Amino acid sequence: MxxxxxxxxxxxxxxxxxxxxxxxxxxxxxxxxxxxxxxxxxxxxxxxxxxxxxxxxxxxxxxxxxxxxxxxxxxxxxxxxxxxxxxxxxxxxxxxxxxxxxxxxxxxxxxxxxxxxxxxxxxxxxxxxxxxxxxxxxxxxxxxxxxxxxxxxxxxxxxxxSKLKVRKIEVNGALKPGVYAKDVILHIIRKLGVKGGVGYAHEFAGTTFEQMNMEERMTVCNMAIEGGARCGYVNPDQVTYDYLRGRDFAPKGDDWDKAIAWWNNIRSDADAIYDDVIVFDAADIAPTVTWGITPGQGIAVDESVPTQDGIAEDERASAEEAYRYMDLAPGQPIQGTKVDVCFVGSCTNGRISDLREAAKFAKGRHVANGVKAFIVPGSERVKKQAEAEGLHDIFLTAGFEWREAGCSMCLAMNPDKLQGRQLSASSSNRNFKGRQGSSSGRTLLMSPAMVVAAAVTGQVTDVRELI
Known part of the structure; x- marks a missing residue:
């Protein structure tokens, strides 16, 4: 309890x-x-x-x-x-x-x-x-x-x-270059499965999350639902308070000090009892990409699509369906898979820090021939900030389209849709069949940096090679 x-x-x-x-x-x-x-x-x-x-x-x-x-x-x-x-x-x-x-x-x-x-x-x-x-x-x-x-x-x-059980998911250590919050949550879902969190609230703890900025923490909590959890959270700390201070609806004056006292008080106690605790090492996490039709079907970019003998028996039918739908063969390296569309955006990875990181890898490079690549800011404020920093110029010079704010291709309830069997490298959160607007379209989930790496090479590429 x-x-x-x-x-x-x-x-x-x-x-x-x-x-x-x-x-x-x-x-x-x-x-x-x-x-x-x-x-x-x-x-x-x-x-x-x-x-x-x-x-x-x-x-x-x-x-x-x-x-x-x-x-x-x-x-x-x-x-x-x-x-x-x-x-x-x-x-x-x-x-x-x-x-x-x-x-x-x-x-x-x-x-x-x-x-x-x-x-x-x-x-x-x-x-x-x-x-x-x-x-x-x-x-x-x-x-x-x-x-x-x-x-x-x-x-x-x-x-x-109904009240949930609470599972503490601890990740400790520094992330290696080229590894991002998106990789952390894809790794966790890969290990625990898409149903692993059913009936739980996930508390994300440990030094890795403590070192993350607020937007990185949002990426992780955003996809807690993809691992079956009803909600996910990180205890508030100085990083949280520094982010909130001065924002439109944040408490002001004396109310700010009272709020900090209350926020510190609601943090999980040092001796809190959890229903389950799972620990991961940040050193074990690599740039991650999904190969299948659930967010749990993910691998490190330098790994191959798993073969049936490497998959749990109760997940083999889903793997067979994924091989067929994705046109990927068991044992095939994921790196080098050709992409048609590259999308940076969504509630998972459409914030200013995501666009800054994506721009680092777009600068001085160009979108590969035959690839459609576009950047969709998560809000009008993000768009304005990105333009003030000149990020849009970097993207446009590199051959990316620069769009207005919205959900865009993540759910594709708008004109941004895959066509036919197109394969998308996407910074969004779901790779379900037909998710990005085409009933036969295919989606590989990855970090914004990995999406840009795919855009400029025309194929799934280990972003660490571009660092």
Missing amino acids: SKGTLFDKVWDAHTVGTLPSGQTQLFIGLHLIHEVTSPQAFAMLIERGLSVSFPERTIATVDHIVPTEDQTRPYADSLAEEMMQALEKNCQENGITFYNVGSGSQGIVHVIAPEQGLTQPGMTIACGDSHTSTHGAFGAIAFGIGTSQVRDVLASQTLSL
């Missing part, structure tokens, strides 16, 4: 009561909404004659359907325009703050909330989007929820949830 962990402290602080089902009714401090999962939820409220209880605790933006090239309204996609109009109407009628395109603060929901200081330690956060776990990087407990739960939060500011 977990005791003295941040998860327990935050859960207990937000418990409204215990329901007859045995579930906890949990107060939600911040509710983030976007255009895809909110229209039906608002419609359900109207059907029941309910209103939004705490509009000041709800923040909206548009990200999934927004085009990253031509943003002229009405959008060419009539369904996208319909979703946009519904969100605009629902926010206006309910007094909800909406960061629309052109506001200067629009972007991917899991990018804009942290950069504005909306995401803070000790909060409970919910959003109708799988990757809400991102916000756990701040020491928040953040859940992706379904449409009916979006309705529940709008109506009551609470969720009914």
Whole structure:
């Protein structure tokens, strides 16, 4: 039974009561909404004659359907325009703050909330989007929820949830050059499997995470959900506070000092009891790339696609399906695999530090012939910052396309889609069949630096060779 962990402290602080089902009714401090999962939820409220209880605790933006090239309204996609109009109407009628395109603060929901200081330690956060776990990087407990739960939060500011067990995942040591936060989480998911975290909250601890900046921690927590965990978090520390200080919604003056005291208090105790503890060594982690159709089917870039005898028996059927779908043979080196499209962006890797790192490897090089490569900032603020630093010039000179903020090809609910059997090197979070907009399109997940290495060589390449 977990005791003295941040998860327990935050859960207990937000418990409204215990329901007859045995579930906890949990107060939600911040509710983030976007255009895809909110229209039906608002419609359900109207059907029941309910209103939004705490509009000041709800923040909206548009990200999934927004085009990253031509943003002229009405959008060419009539369904996208319909979703946009519904969100605009629902926010206006309910007094909800909406960061629309052109506001200067629009972007991917899991990018804009942290950069504005909306995401803070000790909060409970919910959003109708799988990757809400991102916000756990701040020491928040953040859940992706379904449409009916979006309705529940709008109506009551609470969720009914079963309490999770807590697993501590410790990674210790310094990461080698060319190895990034994306490689760390892909390595963890590879080792524990995509169902390894089911029923758990994952606490990411150890010297490796302590040395990471906030954006790196967000990358790790973002993909906790891909390893089956309901949420993932890092205990707040000085790195967290330095990031938050001075941001739009961060506490100011005396409130800042009070907030720090509270945030320090909710950290997991030194003698906290966990339901499970797993330890990894950072020295064992290499640049990692997925070869299959789940985020758990990953290997080091200098390894070969696993053969059946190297795969657990219960995962062999999935491996067979992956070999066929990906057109990759068991034992084939992943390095040298030709790529068609290279995408840097998404709520996993579309922040300013991701773009800075990608630009290092784009500078002085050029996208290979026949490869389409594009960079999509995670928010309007990230785009503005990148342009102020001249990163866009580096990308454009190197033959990359420079786009407006949005989810882009990660889910491809917009014009950014793979065509046919194209193979994509992607800094996003899911490599499911058809995920990037083509029912037969193929996705290899990797770090932004690895995506750029693939773009400039035309094939999967070990980024360490470019250092």
